[in-house]
Amino acid sequence: MSLLSVQELQTHFIYRDIDYQFREAKALNKVTLSLNAGEVLGIVGETGAGKSLTAQSICGLLRPPAQIVGGSVMFDGKELLSLSEDEINAIRGADIAMVVQNPRSSLDPLTQIGKQLVRVHQTHSGGTILESRQKALDMMRAVGIPDPLGRFNAWPHELSGGMAQRVLIAMALMNEPKLLIADEPTTGLDVTVQAQILDLLEDLVNQFDMACMIITHDLGIVAHYCDQVAVMFAGEIVEQGPTKRVFQTPAHPYTQQLLAATPERLQMGIRSQLGGQPPDLFNLPTGCLSQDRCPKSTKKCETPPPMIDVSSGHLARCHFAESDNKAGSKGGD
């Protein structure tokens, strides 16, 4: 059984606009994915595709007007969506830990970093302060912070971006999580630092045998660090599978466009590179969500495309997936 199993997750933004009419944006549309210990899953997509939202939905960190309207999230045998706020709060930071963008502004500016590490350990694991302190120092060493004892009393604003991100990672590891979610962990950092941080993450995942979910818009990162990849568009996963397979033989037109349009390491933050309007989440078409911008779209695309098994573990949500791959692929693996 998978450590994490998300089934048909639906998250919508529901609010009233200035005319007092209900407006509903379908931000996540039946997202399904799963993850096992020791695996690294990369979630890619353009801005607004729903990547961060998926992570937030899993952890119960949604803010109004966002709310989960359907689906299930099974983690370690528990249904997260049916837990109370207190229960899921106990899981956050302990079994499931998050590392986010903007490390410098995410740390509490009024508490020294050592104390913050101790605080998160005390909240979930208890024990004496001395034990927590020792653990904090160990973690700081593990993430490569030089002179941990000296830095223990440093203030967040004294740290560089890369250093702060290491602190965040240390914080995430304090309670030995089973799942680590990294939401754009290197965006905004220097290029050299990015590689260091990602290598560090890779090491730690192997060391602690964690499951890891990396959310990014950078295909290069996924290619180098992730075993599995899930491509998102308009709140849907349009293709997923082993990274090598998906990148070498993409089955979904969207993925194909992505890989063809940009060399591996080019970032795709700008929507217009791929042509077409961003999907209107308030008025999604019936059938395939990409039909308006897909070069292969036909009448058939007005019916919802099934998730087609292109090969073992490699899935694509497109009517034409099978036929494309039949041409070039070999048998299973």
Place this chain on the structure above:
Amino acid sequence: MKFSHFIFRRALMVIPLLVGVLFLTFMLVRVGGLDPVGLLAGPTATAEEFEMIREELGLNEPLWRQFVIYTSNVIQGDLGESWLSNRPVLEDIGARAIISLELLFWGIGIGTLIGVPLGLRAAFRPNGRFDQTTRILSLLGFSIPTYWLGLVMLFVFFYLLRWAPPGMGRISLMVSPPDFVTGSYFIDGIISANWRAAYSSLTHLILPVICLAIVSAAPIIKQTRAIALEVISSDTVRFARASGLRTKTVRSIVFRNSATPIVTFVGTEITGLVGTMSLIEYVFAWGGLGQYGLNAIVRGDFTAVQGYVLVLALFSVIVFLAVDIIIAIIEPRADLK
């Protein structure tokens, strides 16, 4: 940089502000048709007497010279003489300043102690029943004229219920004030174990302090709520939630991160509240600086008004400086350069 250096530098930066304040005060009183000479001389003065008084007041000098004279006088502590009381303005003001400080201290202190927690609680459950009720109450607090509130309180608690003493002064006429230590009848009464005086002054303190507390709490509630909401939606709090920190801990993080803007805000509010306090003094015949100043303005006591406005401005400047210092103490991010 050493802390003492920091304070010194901040104080130094305040000097141009002080000069500006002096200038504004100087101009303020000369702005309109108020004729100090006419008031001093009286209706029966001859032309010569007019001239004499003009000379004495130095009003024949060019304006800039007047300003220089004025400034040098002020630095030496000479604020002129009040024509109403015939005493040096500095003396009049000095005696009363402490009296007003007492009222200000209790009033704003209690107002903040009420306002901040209410604002925070409203922010923790936005748009809930508590929040909406608090917002309406706060807006109501903005809308009630302080002097009217004082009058109503006097009516209800003195006239109707006979609980409070008549709104005259700080201590019952039949009780002699305690020996002077701090200038506050209440504290001095306690210090010298003069319980009768302490009790009497306390009963006189209650109503004006409640008035000032209510009026000062209103903006503090509103602003605290706004500040706390901003902090709650910040990256810091989002990450704290993502780390699974307990609600109590998160709330403490919110409070501490709101502290600096709240302190700044209260500092700016104090200026306005000094004005409101003057009105309360007026209604309750408190005998403080506010009442003195209001009387001086209304009766056209030229020098007294000048001195009063100057002291008020100086007070504000000191408050701003104090706020800066407090923030430098509590903020690790403070740039002490």
Place this chain on the structure above:
Amino acid sequence: MNNPSSNRWTLARVHNRARGLARLSPTATAGVIIILFFGILALFSNLFMPHDPVASYTDRILQPPSADHWFGTDGNGMDVFSRVIYGAKFGFGIAIPAVLISLVIGVPVGLIAGYRGGILDEVLMRIFDGLRVFPSIILALAVVAATGQSLLNVVLVLGFLDSPVFARLVRSEVLSLRSSIFVESAIAAGNPTWRILFLHLLPNSIEGAMAQTAVRAAWAVRISATLAFLGVGIQAPTPEWGAMIRQGTEFMITGQWWVAIFPGVALIFLVFGLNLFGDGLQDILDPRRRTSK
């Protein structure tokens, strides 16, 4: 069903929008109702006053509320109810011109200071900062007392003293907009300065200022009443609420509460209504607040 991109303002659409706004912010709606209520009183006071507000019935001095005099009579034998109603005129008559003056002075000053920057901006900001150390009540009081006590003076002084608020608001908007693309392209296209200021910058900077007008109007009503209470600017027997409270002060501790309380209640109501409206406006304009289901 509802097509938001349509530009046609049909009656149904206006009706829907009004209902929508009303439900979005009950505070703003309540505020508008109160303001309209007083507005009607002010405009059509003749219809509502049972007595002449300055007619003094010397045989009925200091009468408690009765069937004939709903709010009782004051120390001059005048009907308090009629005077309270008439007083609404002063509320609007002072607040509206004062706020307009503040806008007319403050908005252009803010635009220019923000746009031009430089010495002008520095000096202006220093002056405004300098003014901040004086309590506004004391400042208003001192200036009005010094410049002569007439209604016109009160309006002018209040308008003038409140303009820094708008100037600062507009200025900060302009500062952030100045480096935006559409302003830069307008400059590059060679638009004359006044065009840029009024056609491009003004519409975008004014939103914050608009929400403040109700709040500043509330302040103007309050301060003018305070001035009258202190006997400055408006004298008895004018039926202005502050002056009426002033007159009623001495009677509060002898038990004739109606003379001072009713004008105060009216004052509170109007100021409260204006504040509600202002607060509600800020609610509507700030999208973050519209997140409930």
